[in-house]
Every structure is written in structure tokens, then in C-alpha cells.
Amino acid sequence: MPRYLISFDDGSMDHIPDDDLPAVSEAANAVVREAKAAGVWIFGGGILRQQSTIVATDGTASAGPVPETKAVIGGFSIIEVPSREDALIWAARIAEGCRCAQEVREIMFDPES
Numbered sequence: 001m002p003r004y005l006i007s008f009d010d011g012s013m014d015h016i017p018d019d020d021l022p023a024v025s026e027a028a029n030a031v032v033r034e035a036k037a038a039g040v041w042i043f044g045g046g047i048l049r050q051q052s053t054i055v056a057t058d059g060t061a062s063a064g065p066v067p068e069t070k071a072v073i074g075g076f077s078i079i080e081v082p083s084r085e086d087a088l089i090w091a092a093r094i095a096e097g098c099r100c101a102q103e104v105r106e107i108m109f110d111p112e113s
Contacts, residue, residue: 003042003080003107004087010049010074012100027097035079035090044077078107
């Protein structure tokens with residue numbers, strides 16, 4: 001069954017007033033609970049703002065991208081559903097809970113998993 005990455009960019013939730021964040025968190029967590037109960041949830045979470053490190057092929061590490069230079073993921077969900085249409089339905093539910101648009105991408109099939 002296909003797996004999908006549902007994500008939003010860092011900063012996409014910056015429009016939400018601090019006083020509303022507990023309600024947004026509860027709404028987003030409610031969708032996660034529903035996805036788990038439906039058996040489609042694989043994994044997900046928020047990403048700490050700008051805490052990335054880039055590791056090159058030779059093993060050297062450098063500071064990751066900053067918002068002014070490149071879009072970075074602010075949060076993500078990985079779900080396993082029968083179709084892209086089902087993934088879009090879950091993305092819409094997540095978007096409503098998080099109060100921000102979501103990007104949906106199919107994860108490449110790995111015959112070893």
C-alpha cells in the first residue's frame with residue numbers, strides 16, 4: 001500500500017496567535033489520534049525551527065539552510081493509505097487542524113521493507 005509524506009513549510013503556522021496554539025495543538029493531535037485509530041498513521045511530528053545540520057558525502061557537517069535562503073519542513077506526517085485521493089483527504093484534515101496548507105508527496109516504494 002502506498003505511503004505519503006504530508007508536510008508544511010517552517011513558518012506556515014506563524015500567523016497563529018500564541019493564545020490559539022493550545023487549541024491548534026489539540027486539533028492537530030485529534031487528527032493524529034483519528035489516523036492511528038484508522039490504522040493509517042506511520043509517523044510524524046513537528047520540526048524544531050532551524051536546528052538542521054547538513055552532512056556531506058565525505059562526512060563533514062555544516063549549518064543547514066535558513067528560512068531566507070530555502071524552504072524547510074516545519075512538520076510532517078507519514079501515512080499509509082490505498083490511494084492518493086485518501087492521502088489528500090487526510091491532508092485536508094491535517095490542514096484544518098494545523099490551520100495551514102499541507103503538501104502531499106508519495107514516498108517511493110521500497111521492495112525491501
